[in-house]
Amino acid sequence: MLVVVAVLILVYATVSYRKYKWIAVEYPVDVTKKWRSKFNFRSQLSVPYELELQTERVLDFHEQNCRLGIQFLDREKYKAHSETLAIDWAILEEGVEVAVGKSGDKASGFWGSTMGKTLHVFETIKGRNYTILASVIEPDPALAVADPVLKVVIDRVEHKSAVI
Numbered sequence: 533m534l535v536v537v538a539v540l541i542l543v544y545a546t547v548s549y550r551k552y553k554w555i556a557v558e559y560p561v562d563v564t565k566k567w568r569s570k571f572n573f574r575s576q577l578s579v580p581y582e583l584e585l586q587t588e589r590v591l592d593f594h595e596q597n598c599r600l601g602i603q604f605l606d607r608e609k610y611k612a613h614s615e616t617l618a619i620d621w622a623i624l625e626e627g628v629e630v631a632v633g634k635s636g637d638k639a640s641g642f643w644g645s646t647m648g649k650t651l652h653v654f655e656t657i658k659g660r661n662y663t664i665l666a667s668v669i670e671p672d673p674a675l676a677v678a679d680p681v682l683k684v685v686i687d688r689v690e691h692k693s694a695v696i
Contacts, residue, residue, distance in 0.1 A: 557664070
């Protein structure tokens, strides 16, 4: 009986997880020059979404952390690679600005097969249209090898809810 319940929970979790597109949009960022762009998505759920700057892990770990502006202990050792990349961003809901910021405003990072920083977490309403405006104000060509992208994803806490 316990095995049947476990299988049913696993099936439910799999179906629930596959029901949504967890990555709303992924947009490449050219960090070698100043540029401006916008991209859109429609919210699938009334949940928080994250705006992230994500990179591949190709540089020295501490150097990449420093270039992304993520806090770490030995900043003095890597001060030659301090954060120079500056991205201004804005989030619009149905054409109305709901949040603005700069990539240097936060230092919260994430690490795994990729690494990056969460720029902002924002609430959405199911079915509404959202626009992200992004501008590279200060380029960092050294980060180009890391294939940076701006991503909008359903908040990681919501992923866990789909599996519980």
